[in-house]
Amino acid sequence: MNVKTKLTDCLRPLLLGALFLGSAAHAEVQSINRVVAIVDNDVIMQSQLDSRLREVQQTIAKRGAALPPEHVLSQQVLERLIIENIQLQIGDRSGIRITDEELNQAIGTIAQRNNMSVEQFRAALAQDGLSYDDARDQVRREMVISRVRQRRVAERIQVTDQEVQNFLASDLGKMQLSEEFRLANILIPVPESSSPETIQAADRQAKELYQQLQQGADFAQLAIARSASETALEGGEMGWRKAAQMPPPFDGMISALSVGEVTEPMRTPGGFIILKLLEKRGGGSQVRDEVHVRHILIKPSEIRSEAETQRLAERLYERILAGEDFAELAKSFSEDPGSALNGGDLNWIDPNALVPEFRAVMAHTASGDLSKPFKSPYGWHVLQVMGRRATDSSEEFRKQQALNVLRNRKYDEELQAWLRQIRDEAYVETKL
Structure with a gap:
């Protein structure tokens, strides 16, 4: 599996490359890594263009398509970099910042889409010649652009x-x-x-x-x-x-x-x-399969380790099996703010709206049954399937x-x- 291609499928790459080296000791590098475009208060370097150009050429080759002349493709790639750079500068001026927690969650989602753990994803990136830090920067920039568009474009769209x-x-x-x-x-x-x-x-x-x-x-x-x-x-x-x-x-x-x-x-x-x-x-x-499900979510934190979180989820599982009320335990312990006050009830839900780990456990849990504790990107869960139905699209x-x-x-x-x-x-x- 080529991880670069998979990463491109999930989030469009933003390989902005290295900065221009200013030391006289790097005169030879400077002559190669020249400025290819000035964009407002920033520049695009030859190294950035070359990096993205290689990425695009690899992607086109994998599709089996013929490559256009390099000077034509370079112009297209440079124009894409210019548009991305403008949006990143807008994001910076607007104070848009991606937290490490948000970035980790996005990386986890990409790994899941590739059927990998984060550790496996890191190893596959290294094997494919792309560092984990570069991938994180790539994803962070795409998230900034997405938020810029959400603010500047999506929010001003009105449908009556x-x-x-x-x-x-x-x-x-x-x-x-x-x-x-x-x-x-x-x-x-x-x-x-x-x-x-x-x-x-x-x-x-x-x-x-x-x-x-x-x-x-x-x-x-x-x-x-x-x-x-x-x-x-x-x-x-x-x-x-x-x-x-x-x-x-x-x-x-x-x-x-x-x-x-x-x-x-x-x-x-x-x-x-x-x-x-x-x-x-x-x-x-158009018939949708829906599942009525409730769950208890326990999250690791600065004062509760991953192992302690797992043990708490297992204790709650044992207490439910022993006859304690699921809804009352959810109200007391669940850290899902959207469902805890409702006894963990997610109501009828389309499985496709759920993360893969939750969806997979739910699919293998019979109606009325309780799942064993399992982990998702959000923490540790115990779920109970209340029922299943197929429903026509409602009004x-x-x-x-x-x-x-x-x-x-x-x-x-x-x-x-x-x-x-x-x-x-x-x-x-x-x-x-």
Whole structure:
């Protein structure tokens, strides 16, 4: 298993590299590790560009795609680094800080997604040529960018009740519980207030790319070399979307595509976009498996070691087996603030909303039974399964789906506009 690839799947890498060495004793290094871009109050170094370029080249090679010329790829990678650097500076000015506890939890989640313990993950990183400290920095920076976007983009998106009702009553809303599509895109940008000549040039470029695709050109390679989308270096990969999550006119076009087909270039506020359908899934009735479960959570702390925490969980388990009331013990001992006052009751819950360790133990515990103490990233648990059911999507669930779809649609559009805005407002001087 290549851990770099797995890490990329979980959190996009932000390999910002080493700082420029200022000592005269390193004159030879200075001549190589030169500044390739000035971005507001920071710089991007050749070493950072080289590091990210190698990472992208490895990722593209693993997908089996042909590499574009290095000078083309370098420009794309540098532009990605510039956009990331701007966002990191915004995060720094906004006082966004990632605590060690939050970072450790994120690292633990990545390890779990790779079916590893943190120790195994560290060893695999070392074997793959990536230090654990570099990985932590990588994840920390991605978390900063995520929080910057949450503050600057997500928080200003509003969806009204009327929009939700209109969506549910629409044909697209009714399609929401049907198919999902894995998509890739190529974006030819058109800046705001562009001249007619600039728009026509972008239109010609998009049509030229479309003709190349019709003649068998590799979509991912063209996206890497020519697209201005945020996902360009991933071959344009956008992940799974429902038709309703796409802005018009794509929402009505996707369902008619066969896997492997591409749309003709379409004009959007951001420019001309070409989409490719990579996969389809879903359809039919939407039935969810839900479990009624309650638990007691005991967390290690500065005054209680891991071993002591485990022993306390085991004692509570024995007391419940001996006949003591689960709910009363949960109220007295559980350190889950969301459920302790309710006797540890999590009510009916979708297993997919739970961490893998909890979900796995719950799946192997029969209704009415008590689990043995087990560990998750949050601490030590004892759980009891109260019941299981399969349920059709409720009206409330449908409303929540509609709200999520509308928010995602607005977020995608708002994010691209915001990224263009901060790029236009930043002072950037490239020196490639």
